[in-house]
Amino acid sequence: MSSPRDVVIxxxxxxxxxxxxxxxxxxxxxxxxxxxVLETARxxxxxxxxxxEIDWNLQIAKRGDQRQMETWQRxxxxxxxxxxxxxxxxxxxxxxxxxxxxxxxxGGERDEAVDxxxxxxxxxxxxxxxxxxxxxxxxxxxxxxxxxxxxxxxGNISIVHKVTGSSRTFMGEEGAGVAAVETAAARIRSGQxxxxxxxxxxxxxxxxxxxxxxxxxxxxRGPWKPVWQRQGAEGGxxxxxxxxxxxxxxxxxxxxxxxxxxxxxxxxxxxGRARRSRGELDAEIATLLSRAALPDGKLLAMSGASGxxxxxxxxxxxxxxxxxxxARGFATxxxxxxxxxxxxxxxxxxxxxxxxxxxxxxDATAEKPFEGIPASVLAxxxxxxxxxxxxxxxxx
Amino acid sequence: MANLxxxxxxxxxxxxxxxxxxxxxxxxxxxxxxxxSGKSGIHPITRFPVDHLNTRISxxxxxxxxxxxxxxxxxxxxxxxxxxxxxAESGLDSSDFGGPLFxxxxxxxLDWHERFALYNSDKDDAGAExxxxxxxxxxxxxxxxxxxxxxxxxxxxxxxxxxxLPITLSTACASGATAIQLGVEAIRRGxxxxxxxxxxxxxxxxxxxxxxxxxxxxxxxxxxxEKASKPFSKDRDGFxxxxxxxxxxxxxxxxxxxxxxxxxxxxxxxxxxxxxxHRTRSKPxxxxxxxxxxxALADAGLSEGEIDYVNAHGTSTPENDKMEHLSLxxxxxxxxxxxxxxxxxxMIGHTLSAAGAVEAAFSLMTMRESVIxxxxxxDNPDPAIVLDVVPNKKRNAQVRTVLSNSFGFGGQNTCxxxxxxxx
Numbered sequence: 001m002s003s004p005r006d007v008v009i010x011x012x013x014x015x016x017x018x019x020x021x022x023x024x025x026x027x028x029x030x031x032x033x034x035x036x037v038l039e040t041a042r043x044x045x046x047x048x049x050x051x052x053e054i055d056w057n058l059q060i061a062k063r064g065d066q067r068q069m070e071t072w073q074r075x076x077x078x079x080x081x082x083x084x085x086x087x088x089x090x091x092x093x094x095x096x097x098x099x100x101x102x103x104x105x106x107g108g109e110r111d112e113a114v115d116x117x118x119x120x121x122x123x124x125x126x127x128x129x130x131x132x133x134x135x136x137x138x139x140x141x142x143x144x145x146x147x148x149x150x151x152x153x154x155g156n157i158s159i160v161h162k163v164t165g166s167s168r169t170f171m172g173e174e175g176a177g178v179a180a181v182e183t184a185a186a187r188i189r190s191g192q193x194x195x196x197x198x199x200x201x202x203x204x205x206x207x208x209x210x211x212x213x214x215x216x217x218x219x220x221r222g223p224w225k226p227v228w229q230r231q232g233a234e235g236g237x238x239x240x241x242x243x244x245x246x247x248x249x250x251x252x253x254x255x256x257x258x259x260x261x262x263x264x265x266x267x268x269x270x271x272g273r274a275r276r277s278r279g280e281l282d283a284e285i286a287t288l289l290s291r292a293a294l295p296d297g298k299l300l301a302m303s304g305a306s307g308x309x310x311x312x313x314x315x316x317x318x319x320x321x322x323x324x325x326x327a328r329g330f331a332t333x334x335x336x337x338x339x340x341x342x343x344x345x346x347x348x349x350x351x352x353x354x355x356x357x358x359x360x361x362x363d364a365t366a367e368k369p370f371e372g373i374p375a376s377v378l379a380x381x382x383x384x385x386x387x388x389x390x391x392x393x394x395x396x
Numbered sequence: 397m398a399n400l401x402x403x404x405x406x407x408x409x410x411x412x413x414x415x416x417x418x419x420x421x422x423x424x425x426x427x428x429x430x431x432x433s434g435k436s437g438i439h440p441i442t443r444f445p446v447d448h449l450n451t452r453i454s455x456x457x458x459x460x461x462x463x464x465x466x467x468x469x470x471x472x473x474x475x476x477x478x479x480x481x482x483x484a485e486s487g488l489d490s491s492d493f494g495g496p497l498f499x500x501x502x503x504x505x506l507d508w509h510e511r512f513a514l515y516n517s518d519k520d521d522a523g524a525e526x527x528x529x530x531x532x533x534x535x536x537x538x539x540x541x542x543x544x545x546x547x548x549x550x551x552x553x554x555x556x557x558x559x560x561l562p563i564t565l566s567t568a569c570a571s572g573a574t575a576i577q578l579g580v581e582a583i584r585r586g587x588x589x590x591x592x593x594x595x596x597x598x599x600x601x602x603x604x605x606x607x608x609x610x611x612x613x614x615x616x617x618x619x620x621x622e623k624a625s626k627p628f629s630k631d632r633d634g635f636x637x638x639x640x641x642x643x644x645x646x647x648x649x650x651x652x653x654x655x656x657x658x659x660x661x662x663x664x665x666x667x668x669x670x671x672x673x674h675r676t677r678s679k680p681x682x683x684x685x686x687x688x689x690x691x692a693l694a695d696a697g698l699s700e701g702e703i704d705y706v707n708a709h710g711t712s713t714p715e716n717d718k719m720e721h722l723s724l725x726x727x728x729x730x731x732x733x734x735x736x737x738x739x740x741x742x743m744i745g746h747t748l749s750a751a752g753a754v755e756a757a758f759s760l761m762t763m764r765e766s767v768i769x770x771x772x773x774x775d776n777p778d779p780a781i782v783l784d785v786v787p788n789k790k791r792n793a794q795v796r797t798v799l800s801n802s803f804g805f806g807g808q809n810t811c812x813x814x815x816x817x818x819x
Contacts, residue, residue, distance in 0.1 A: 068675060101670070108503065110505070112524060116524065119511065119515045119527075120522060120523070128509075130445050132508055132603070133446070133606070134448050136603055137449065137610075142610035145611065146805065149568075150503040151567055151806045152805070154806060155675055155805070158806075158807045159673070159674070159807070162672050163672075164669065164672050166669065167807060167808060169567060170564065171503065171546065171566055172546025175561055176546065178561065179563045183563070183578070190585045192581065207523075208505075211506065211527060212544070214532050215539050215543055216534070271561035272561055273553055273561045386544070387546060
């Protein structure tokens with residue numbers, strides 16, 4: 001039964017190594033045997049999925065605005081623009097000025113050259129705190145602080161795309177993406193908001209972004225493998241990718257009244273925090289699956305699995321325990337996009353529902369085919385280190 | 397029988413626990429005593445050398461055990477300390493809180509001391525390559541966790557037994573207010589009976605200071621630290637970087653009364669509006685801040701005439717105080733010259749991510765104690781800003797309602813309306 005306050009998806013903005021936009025992603029991902037785009041040399045021994053060629057001018061008209069952002073903010077602002085365009089909201093002052101926004105953000109794209117120079121100098125100096133003051137006061141670009149600051153992705157979306165109803169930034173890796181979608185959906189269902197821009201971006205081509213995983217040894221090393229096949233390989237299993245995913249979520253009534261195409265309905269969004277050191281992850285994933293109100297019959301699942309050994313093994317076991325589920329680990333083709341991972345999973349789920357077709361297997365040895373029309377698709381993000389979430393995306 | 401629903405039929409949200417830490421001390425009692433006697437917590441920086449720095453003062457919290465251990469450990473300790481006070485006051489179980497957690501905290505980065513230590517633990521190759529190689533050999537997760545944006549909230553969730561996925565958020569200098577807003581909204585939607593909202597910021601590192609300095613945002617009145625933060629004064633020259641934390645236990649009034657809890661105040665309205673003008677400057681007509689104030693009043697179901705006191709954002713920057721005056725005078729009209737408006741930041745400095753929560757805590761105490769903390773250092777009024785800033789000395793007054801403003805970089809504007817009693 002549909003209700004006027006259902007949450008529906010009316011806009012999708014995607015960027016990954018595969019390209020940009022929902023159509024390009026559908027074309028690539030629905031192609032059996034699609035190969036990932038990999039960069040193996042620049043960050044060796046790590047493999048990453050790099051950004052595609054992007055003409056920033058298409059979504060960020062002013063060069064001045066582009067200069068005020070490091071790549072991560074630019075990428076997010078770009079993906080947000082794609083979603084707004086797709087929903088027919090871009091440039092509509094009335095809709096933009098009343099639109100709410102929840103961004104899942106990381107940040108911290110530091111100046112690598114300045115940092116490297118400070119570290120090099122630290123080898124021959126004992127007064128390192130003084131060294132820091134000396135170098136940072138003279139060598140930091142004054143605008144860099146804002147250009148890499150977490151809440152300034154949302155700030156730039158306000159400036160560039162004029163989304164000004166409200167602006168909130170959630171932080172915390174995959175969990176931030178889960179909470180952003182969950183909170184946005186709750187606001188729409190409660191009648192608190194009619195249309196919300198929600199999503200995130202991750203720019204992995206920066207040493208500090210790799211360091212964020214590698215301080216706990218999470219990155220996969222050695223030859224690339226699909227996301228389900230990294231157990232026991234050298235390193236920690238995560239292959240990261242640059243990308244972004246933004247969704248326009250809208251109250252069904254609001255979308256219909258302005259005559260928009262609806263990709264899909266966003267059903268239950270559920271989240272959790274297993275205390276993994278106490279071995280709670282398996283049980284938490286099972287609980288989330290039961291709370292997601294899965295329909296009877298076979299089900300396609302767009303899994304955000306990162307490849308991180310423990311979390312991915314738990315998720316794989318849980319999904320395989322339900323014979324009705326055919327999972328697709330999309331990180332095989334996009335890499336792990338951290339804060340953007342869950343919005344990306346939801347977007348891919350919505351695309352399959354909208355196109356009335358499942359994705360072919362991304363890894364024939366670990367995934368099973370899905371025949372027929374996927375009326376509902378599950379989206380998951382089990383954090384590589386902490387936090388978990390799922391959503392059920394349904395035909396509109 | 398109290399009315400349990402507000403003017404829009406939503407559950408009324410009560411405050412049943414308050415906790416606070418600032419440079420003035422730990423806990424409500426010490427903070428309130430200092431705040432109402434007009435004492436400043438701003439002092440010379442001793443945590444790191446100040447060579448080459450233009451600003452050498454701050455409102456850092458230097459008396460906790462993590463004060464010299466880096467931004468992540470200190471932010472956690474600040475949050476934990478304020479939350480412990482708040483949960484204890486509420487009478488709820490301090491290890492099984494049973495509601496969601498909303499944490500406003502600064503974005504995290506690998507601390508420079510860790511970066512130096514990792515780098516200099518090895519000699520092969522250089523730069524990022526060396527750091528990454530050393531990193532993957534680490535056996536402990538301690539350093540890793542300081543770089544994960546969700547880790548502080550994760551630890552707090554363990555410590556207090558909060559429910560579900562904790563939300564860590566940043567709306568820059570409005571973060572603390574947003575954390576409270578998220579808690580209020582969750583209760584109003586019926587998702588929970590109680591929520592723990594915390595704003596904590598222990599990120600006053602040398603690099604943070606330098607970053608704000610490079611934006612010309614900080615006061616350089618180094619010679620007389622207590623006098624440096626002077627909101628609404630003619631010679632104000634920037635904010636004073638500070639640390640602190642504020643925590644509120646929020647509860648539906650119905651749940652609070654049902655368990656016989658003492659109601660410390662009511663969170664009656666939240667309003668927000670984003671600004672699309674500039675990354676650090678507000679739209680010249682003040683319309684986003686005006687809209688945020690009006691949205692908070694509408695959410696609370698109160699008219700302009702029903703606000704007794706404004707707890708100002710009042711950062712002491714030339715820009716903020718001018719814009720805040722413009723916005724408030726637009727909303728409150730002629731009444732603006734005669735209603736009390738004071739800035740806690742004159743004494744505690746700008747606690748950034750924590751500010752909205754710290755100042756909400758002080759706003760609630762203002763109503764409970766019937767005492768308005770002053771704006772200190774108001775010796776040289778800005779003639780362009782005609783406000784009753786409660787200059788220099790506290791004032792006894794019955795305060796039924798407070799508007800608390802928070803404005804931040806990135807076009808963030810969030811306002812809270814609090815009341816002493818349910819309407």
